[in-house]
Amino acid sequence: MSFKLLEKCSRTQARRGCLTTPHGRIETPVFMPVGTRGSVKAMAPDELEELNTQIILGNTYHLFLRPGMDIIEQADGLHRFIGWDKPILTDSGGFQVFSLSALRKITDDGVHFASHIDGTRFFLGPKESMAIQRTLGSDIVMAFDECTPYPATVAAAEKSMRMTTCWERSCREQPLDNGQQLFGIVQGSVYRELREQSAQELVEIGFDGYAVGGLSVGEPEEMMMACLDWTTPHLPENKPRYLMGVGTPKQLVEAVTRGIDMFDCVIPTRLARHGSAFVADGTTIPIKGGRFAKDFSPIDENCHCPVCRKFTRAYIRHLLNVGEILGLRLVTIHNLYYYNNLMVRIRQALDNGTFEQLHAEFTR
């Protein structure tokens, strides 16, 4: 078994675990920074390591288009290409095919689409996605799904979910390399019956882990949490669970409470480039604001990140205001440290039996 459940919270569904991959162990719950095009935006690999990043995410759709699979193959996989020796999870490409590309035409076998970059026509389906992710050499491979748009009628959501289940069954039948783990993705929009059915069907197929997809797409936060409440009880305890594309610090804590082990999200990196820096309670401060012009304290007095140990709000504000790259680099480092450190705190609280206090801190 590659996943080991280490602790369970006595009052919530929260879990402390450990996932073993060909590129090392991952302590869960874990947050995965997003490295869409082979780089976590503005960060170098050694900086990610300095922040104790355990695993990063790569995007199949983007990497398939640029640099293209012939280059990744000649580089001997994504790890070697980008200079990152720790685990990598890649998504299936499904989400971007549906959200970014043009001229889509869906068949039973996948999706014809035109690249958002230059309009070149491609086809991507379960077989193609698995072949690409095999070439990428990802430690965790995601099944090819349709992320059901929100809102969707129950009929549309059911049709989408059925197609996803078919595609995921096809993914399971494709060959992967030794050690690569395949995660299924639960869909079903915001409908309890569909979520339950999707989860049950995927568990029957049998995956190395299970993701909850189709959330954080516009639905209210309570609905997101309700979907988790409906879904996780149907997932096996001894497999890791991954909530895709989520979220805020509060949402992470709430989802851990509901039994989620893994997260990815662009929030810390994207907000950083817009000048929003996370502070202790999980909110952000707009560091470009005039009130920080002569504020020579760090972003967060209590933060131990490499940025807060050395740089002031006033300097970072200046850098962002004049458009210096160093400004967004510094806020990105700080925000990723914040997210990694939040997960450290969650894991320690689960180890020490104090998770409920931590949960209360973010939800009161």
Added chain:
Amino acid sequence: MSFKLLEKCSRTQARRGCLTTPHGRIETPVFMPVGTRGSVKAMAPDELEELNTQIILGNTYHLFLRPGMDIIEQADGLHRFIGWDKPILTDSGGFQVFSLSALRKITDDGVHFASHIDGTRFFLGPKESMAIQRTLGSDIVMAFDECTPYPATVAAAEKSMRMTTCWERSCREQPLDNGQQLFGIVQGSVYRELREQSAQELVEIGFDGYAVGGLSVGEPEEMMMACLDWTTPHLPENKPRYLMGVGTPKQLVEAVTRGIDMFDCVIPTRLARHGSAFVADGTTIPIKGGRFAKDFSPIDENCHCPVCRKFTRAYIRHLLNVGEILGLRLVTIHNLYYYNNLMVRIRQALDNGTFEQLHAEFTR
């Protein structure tokens, strides 16, 4: 004496020296990366230190406009504001007032101008420039001059040079802080008599160092070198000499041959952001080029920089082509390493009496 002449080349004017400042010793000849707005573009201070950067340059005009002197003063100077503990040289603001600002009106006391950012009216002259650089706390303060435009008639060049000499005399009379060194700037366009006269007049006034200004503004390279040949013999041996805004690796070697000790230039950082990476012989390769798409060798096989130890041309090309910040960060690091290492090689060659071989390598 803050400057110590350590070695002189037996056949050329090349000099090996050491300059002591309040923030440490500088081994010369030295290259100074340009940190216009309080940041060497794309670089963090610890990365500059890792490359053994001895001193950086800051731009008075830019820092005066943003963040403004009240903020720098409250931060207790530029070193503290930007988190850089080694020496800083600041220019006088003159060059940018003449090249960037609008609505200039020149008087005996300085220049009325409108900010290039928002049109706000300011006045900058010798007194103002000295006061600003005192607040910045620069280790090396540059006198306020007019960088004579090229081409200029001999009459225009003489008028400009006379004004500069007046302004520089006024600079010398302004108070500076303990340890701050003031450098005069030789002007005179491409006219031998004017260059000689400017140098002689500045030496009479007496400065802690002497810069050669008004070059690399469009004149042919041989003209630049001729100006140096005319100028340096009139400068005292026991003071450092700084060639402003120059240049290519070959120009640096040629200028050292003519007795120059210090350089600043945006070439390594600016070319990096355009994807041009320096290789051994001082030329560049366009790393975005298609021929590097599947080239898994480093930028330069023989380079020991942190980038060439870890990253391939193929990956850097990909990063630059998709617009990832890491791409320009990596080429910037490589190019600055190249420039710093060129100066290391020049210093070692002067120490070992092999400078002529090095000179031949770049000029054959």
